[in-house]
Amino acid sequence: xxxxxxxxxxxxxxxxxxxxxxxxxxxxxxxxxxxxxxxxxxxxxxxxxxxxxxxxxxxxxxxxxxxxxxxxxxxxxxxxxxxxxxxxxxxxxxxxxxxxxxxxxxxxxxxxxxxxxxxxxxxxxxxxxxxxxxxxxxxxxxxxxxxxxxxxxxxxxxxxxxxxxxxxxxxxxxxxxxxxxxxxxxxxxxxxxxxxxxxxxxxxxxxxxxxxxxxxxxxxxxxxxxxxxxxxxxxxxxxxxxxxxxxxxxxxxxxxxxxxxxxxxxxxxxxxxxxxxxxxxxxxxxxxxxxxxxxxxxxxxxxxxxxxx
Amino acid sequence: xxxxxxxxxxxxxxxxxxxxxxxxxxxxxxxxxxxxxxxxxxxxxxxxxxxxxxxxxxxxxxxxxxxxxxxxxxxxxxxxxxxxxxxxxxxxxxxxxxxxxxxxxxxxxxxxxxxxxxxxxxxxxxxxxxxxxxxxxxxxxxxxxxxxxxxxxxxxxxxxxxxxxxxxxxxxxxxxxxxxxxxxxxxxxxxxxxxxxxxxxxxxxxxxxxxxxxxxxxxxxxxxxxxxxxxxxxxxxxxxxxxxxxxxxxxxxxxxxxxxxxxxxxxxxxxxxxxxxxxxxxxxxxxxxxxxxxxxxxxxxxxxxxxxxxxxxxxxxxxxxxxxxxxxxxxxxxxxxxxxxxxxxxxxxxxxxxxxxxxxxxxxxxxxxxxxxxxxxxxxxxxxxxxxxxxxxxxxxxxxxxxxxxxxxxxxxxxxxxxxxxxxxxxxxxxxxxxx
Numbered sequence: 114x115x116x117x118x119x120x121x122x123x124x125x126x127x128x129x130x131x132x133x134x135x136x137x138x139x140x141x142x143x144x145x146x147x148x149x150x151x152x153x154x155x156x157x158x159x160x161x162x163x164x165x166x167x168x169x170x171x172x173x174x175x176x177x178x179x180x181x182x183x184x185x186x187x188x189x190x191x192x193x194x195x196x197x198x199x200x201x202x203x204x205x206x207x208x209x210x211x212x213x214x215x216x217x218x219x220x221x222x223x224x225x226x227x228x229x230x231x232x233x234x235x236x237x238x239x240x241x242x243x244x245x246x247x248x249x250x251x252x253x254x255x256x257x258x259x260x261x262x263x264x265x266x267x268x269x270x271x272x273x274x275x276x277x278x279x280x281x282x283x284x285x286x287x288x289x290x291x292x293x294x295x296x297x298x299x300x301x302x303x304x305x306x307x308x309x310x311x312x313x314x315x316x317x318x319x320x321x322x323x324x325x326x327x328x329x330x331x332x333x334x335x336x337x338x339x340x341x342x343x344x345x346x347x348x349x350x351x352x353x354x355x356x357x358x359x360x361x362x363x364x365x366x367x368x369x370x371x372x373x374x375x376x377x378x379x380x381x382x383x384x385x386x387x388x389x390x391x392x393x394x395x396x397x398x399x400x401x402x403x404x405x406x407x408x409x410x411x412x413x414x415x416x417x418x419x420x421x422x
Numbered sequence: 423x424x425x426x427x428x429x430x431x432x433x434x435x436x437x438x439x440x441x442x443x444x445x446x447x448x449x450x451x452x453x454x455x456x457x458x459x460x461x462x463x464x465x466x467x468x469x470x471x472x473x474x475x476x477x478x479x480x481x482x483x484x485x486x487x488x489x490x491x492x493x494x495x496x497x498x499x500x501x502x503x504x505x506x507x508x509x510x511x512x513x514x515x516x517x518x519x520x521x522x523x524x525x526x527x528x529x530x531x532x533x534x535x536x537x538x539x540x541x542x543x544x545x546x547x548x549x550x551x552x553x554x555x556x557x558x559x560x561x562x563x564x565x566x567x568x569x570x571x572x573x574x575x576x577x578x579x580x581x582x583x584x585x586x587x588x589x590x591x592x593x594x595x596x597x598x599x600x601x602x603x604x605x606x607x608x609x610x611x612x613x614x615x616x617x618x619x620x621x622x623x624x625x626x627x628x629x630x631x632x633x634x635x636x637x638x639x640x641x642x643x644x645x646x647x648x649x650x651x652x653x654x655x656x657x658x659x660x661x662x663x664x665x666x667x668x669x670x671x672x673x674x675x676x677x678x679x680x681x682x683x684x685x686x687x688x689x690x691x692x693x694x695x696x697x698x699x700x701x702x703x704x705x706x707x708x709x710x711x712x713x714x715x716x717x718x719x720x721x722x723x724x725x726x727x728x729x730x731x732x733x734x735x736x737x738x739x740x741x742x743x744x745x746x747x748x749x750x751x752x753x754x755x756x757x758x759x760x761x762x763x764x765x766x767x768x769x770x771x772x773x774x775x776x777x778x779x780x781x782x783x784x785x786x787x788x789x790x791x792x793x794x795x796x797x798x799x800x801x802x803x804x805x806x807x808x809x810x811x812x813x814x815x816x817x818x819x820x821x822x823x824x825x826x827x828x829x830x831x832x833x834x835x836x837x838x839x840x841x842x843x844x845x846x847x848x849x850x851x852x853x854x855x856x857x858x
C-alpha cells in the first residue's frame with residue numbers, strides 16, 4: 114500500500130473552509146469528484162443557510178401562524194434529525210436559536226444596549242415558548258401553527274453537509290477519503306495514504322491523543338474561537354463560565370457528531386453515560402476540562418479501540 | 423397563555439395530500455439529467471403539485487437511469503427513462519417538455535416540440551446562435567404554444583418585489599443611473615465522466631458531440647454553447663434590462679480566453695449604454711473565472727438610494743443621505759423594508775437614545791415583507807419559474823418570461839459576443855433588432 118495517490122481540494126462555503134482528501138484515485142477522477150462535491154455543497158448552502166433569503170430555512174423563518182411550506186428533501190431530512198436530537202438531549206440541542214443570535218449580534222454592533230439585550234432575550238424566549246412548528250413525518254412539508262421560533266442550522270448544517278458529500282462520493286465509487294468542515298467536523302472513510310484508517314489529533318492545554326476514524330466522523334465544540342459565553346437554549350440565556358474547554362463527539366454520521374457535540378457542551382459529565390447508553394449512534398464523547406482530556410465510550414467498548422497508541 | 427409545542431415531528435392536521443397526488447396535472451418530461459436537470463427532477467418538480475413528471479431523457483445511460491431510480495426511491499413514483507427525445511415524444515402522452523440540455527440542442531427540440539403541440543420550458547441561453555433564438559420566439563408566436571426561458575430571477579419573489587413595488591410603484595430609488603453586476607468564480611471546472619457513466623462513443627456523433635469531453639464540458643465549445651457571457655452574464659444583464667426598463671443602444675465589450683485557453687472567453691467586461699424612460703443610464707458588467715472573491719450580485723444606483731441584490735447572501739438597500747430618514751419611514755411602516763437588522767422592536771428608545779456607547783454601524787435596510795404584490799410564490803426561484811410555466815399551461819397564470827422577452831436580452835448577449843470577437847469593438851444596436 115505504498116505510494117498511494119493522494120489529492121486534496123479546498124472550497125469556501127458555509128462561512129468556513131471545506132476540504133476533501135481523496136486517496137487511491139487518479140487525479141482526474143479525484144478532481145471531478147471534488148468538483149461535484151463542492152457544487153453540491155454550494156447548492157446545500159443555498160437551501161439551508163438562514164442568511165440566504167431564498168433558502169428553505171429563510172422561508173421557514175418568515176412563516177406566519179397558519180402557513181405551510183413544501184421543503185427540499187434535504188431540508189426535511191436535516192429538520193427531522195434536529196428534532197430527534199433535540200428530544201434526546203432534553204433541549205440542549207436546539208435549532209430554534211436564530212433570533213437569539215441576532216440579538217447578540219445587534220448588541221455587539223451597538224444597535225441594542227446591554228439593557229435592551231436582556232429584555233430582548235426574555236421576549237424571544239417567551240415567544241419561542243409559545244411557538245408551535247410541525248414537521249410532517251410523511252412528506253417534505255412544514256406547518257407553522259404558532260409563529261415565534263426561527264431556525265439556525267449552525268450546529269448541525271456543516272455536519273449534515275459532510276454526510277451528503279459522503280453519500281455523493283459513495284455514489285461515485287470513491288472509497289477512501291476524508292472531508293473536513295473548518296476543522297470542527299471531520300468525516301473519514303476507508304484508508305488514508307499511509308495507514309489502514311484515518312487518524313486525527315485532539316488536544317487540550319496539557320494532553321494530546323490521536324483518535325482513529327474508521328468510517329466515522331468527529332466534531333468539536335469549544336470556547337477557543339467563540340469566547341467563553343455559551344448560549345443555553347433551555348433557558349434562553351448565556352452561561353458565562355462553561356464547564357469544559359472543548360467537547361468532541363464521534364459518530365458514523367457527521368450531522369449527529371456535530372449536533373451532539375453542541376449539546377454535550379451544555380450537559381454535565383454525569384449525563385454522558387446515559388446519553389451513550391440511549392444513543393448507540395454515538396461512538397464516544399471526549400471533554401477537555403482544566404487542560405485534561407477525558408473520554409466516555411459505549412459500555413463494553415474499550416477506549417483503546419478508538420486511539421492510536 | 424397559549425403554550426406552544428415547540429418544534430415537533432407530527433402533522434397538525436388529520437389528513438395530508440401527497441405532494442404528487444393532485445388532480446388536473448400537466449404531464450411533463452425533463453430532457454437532460456445533468457446538474458440543472460437533476461435540480462428540476464428532485465428539487466423543483468416535487469414542489470409543484472400540478473406537475474406530473476412522467477419521463478426523463480438523457481443520452482448518458484447511467485445519468486438517466488440514476489435519475490429514474492432515485493425519483494422512485496425518494497417519491498415512490500415510477501417514471502420512464504429515454505435516450506432519444508423523439509422516441510419519448512412519440513411514446514409518452516406529454517403536455518410539456520422541459521429542456522435542460524446543451525444550448526445547441528435548444529432550438530431544434532423547442533421548435534419540434536411546439537410544432538408537435540407541446541409547451542416548452544427551455545433553460546437559458548435560448549441558443550448559441552442568435553438566429554436560432556429568433557426562430558424559437560417566432561415558432562412560439564406562430565404555434566401559440568408557451569415557451570418560457572429559464573432565467574429564474576424573473577420569478578424570484580424578491581426580484582419581482584423590487585421591480586414591481588420598490589422600483590415601478592414607489593420609485594424609491596429615484597432615477598436609476600447605473601447598473602453593475604459581476605459573477606466571479608474560482609475556475610472553469612472541467613469534468614470527466616463519473617466512473618459508472620456508460621458512454622457509447624458511437625452514439626455521441628448521432629447527438630452532435632465529437633468527443634466525450636464535449637458531452638461533459640460543452641460550455642467550453644463555441645459550436646455547443648455560448649460561453650461565460652451566455653451562461654452567467656445573460657442572467658444578470660437581463661436584470662439590468664428589466665429594472666432599467668429598456669435595452670442598451672450601444673455596447674462596448676472586451677474579453678479573452680487567456681486564463682484557461684478554452685474556445686470561449688473566460689474573462690470579459692462590458693459597458694452598456696441605455697436611454698431609459700427616466701434618462702440615460704449605463705450598465706457595467708464583468709465575469710472573472712479565476713477568483714471567487716466578492717461573489718455574484720447585481721447592484722443598482724439611483725439618485726435617492728442604491729441596492730445590491732443576489733440569489734445568495736449579498737442583499738442590501740441603502741438610502742442616499744440627501745433623502746431624510748423620515749421619507750423612507752413610510753416604506754418601513756408599510757412593512758416593505760426593515761432597518762437595524764429588524765431589531766427596532768426590541769429598542770426601548772429611538773436609535774441614538776440608548777446611551778453613549780461603541781460606534782453604531784451604518785444603517786442599511788433589508789427587504790422585509792413582500793406585500794401588495796400581484797403574487798408571491800414563496801418558492802425557491804427555480805421552482806417558482808417552473809411553477810409559473812406549469813400554471814400557465816393550465817391557464818392559471820401567464821408566463822413571467824416568454825421567448826419574445828428573452829430574445830431581447832439574447833440580442834444584447836450576442837452583441838457583446840460580437841464586440842469581444844472583434845477585439846473590443848463598440849457595437850450599436852438598432853431598436854428594430856430587438857423585435858422578433
